Amino acid sequence: MSIEIKAVKRDVKGTGASRRLRRAGSVPGVVYGGEQGALSIELNHKELFMEFRHEAFHASILNLNVDGKVESVLLRDYQLHPVRNTIQHIDFQRVSATEKIHVKVPFHFINEEVAPGVKTGGGNISHIQTEADVSCLAKDLPEFVEVDLATLEAGHSIHLSEIKLPKGVEFVQLAHGDDAAVVSIAKPRGGSDEAAAETPAA
Template sequence: MAIVIKATTREGKGTGASRRLRRAGNVPGVVYGGDKEAVSLDFNHKDLFMEFRHEAFHASILTLEVDGKKEQVLLRDYQLHPVRNTIQHIDFQRVSASEKIHVKVPLHFINADVAPGVKLGGGIVSHILTEADVSCLPKDLPEFIEVDLGNLEAGQSVHLSEIKLPKGVEFVQLAHENDAAVASVSKPRGGAASDADAAEGEAEGEAAAE
């Protein structure tokens, strides 16, 4: 479902004007890019924050409606208040349907509980990356990418090159020959296998003593 965010053009600029907007329950922002000039915007904080909380808001093509006119944009930057957890400022970039974009997309890890290294070996899954930079046309941008950990043994990792991507989507790091690990299963310290070996050794020792 497309996310639509509404704004109005903002005339006042500067720290004082932004402070007045925030006191009134609004958020100063800007949209830029494409063949148009940057435009200062005014968002309703309550409406904006309702969408901002969702993961898809940070890695999807958004519809920005300004004074009744709509255009496709990406979230590019934002500032949060260090204490109140409110949005202080937000930036959006216009996108073109025919030009590739670079976006950080969340990684969703699946089947960790059935991975042999976890289920049988007692290993622990570590998420090395939680998002990855992808390149694609706006129409091909996924909200997230699934990483299947179902075949990992203890001591193994899954790398970017092993992840199945949607058609038209590429990992930017692979284009630069950086096949980074995204998750791994660590071997247990004194885990089930070690305990079994120890028990077997004790039994053999007792038998020899008899």
């Protein structure tokens, strides 16, 4: 999925200028990184928000078109209005084709409804992590990582080391020796075995 964002160079800076931009329906922003210096930009809020609301916008290489010149970038930061939920400011980072990047990628949990721990064990699923930091080249960046619960039993968890990643992609936590749990199924409370144990013998 290729996402292109259009922007224009922003010459006027400062709080007052940014406020005027927002009133006019634009979003102030900046793109930085690589061999070039930071560049102040402005984007159409309506067009930007149409892409911003999609999950892929937050974990994909984006094509940023600034006055006709296209660069590969990542979304790095943004500020939302606390009441209106409009984008107040946005930051992009240029990416290199030859240098690894660190990006938070969402998990997509599949086969939850057929997991033995739920279907026959009556357990409850707990999403311990909903995203994870991965390291890879820009060309290898996945939009999401699937976590398959098809064989997960009650009382068990799936850890980072058990999740299959695309070639060239690795979990940053795992590379640092932290094999954290991602999802688990808790055993149901007050099952038949517990009830039998609590019932006094006749």
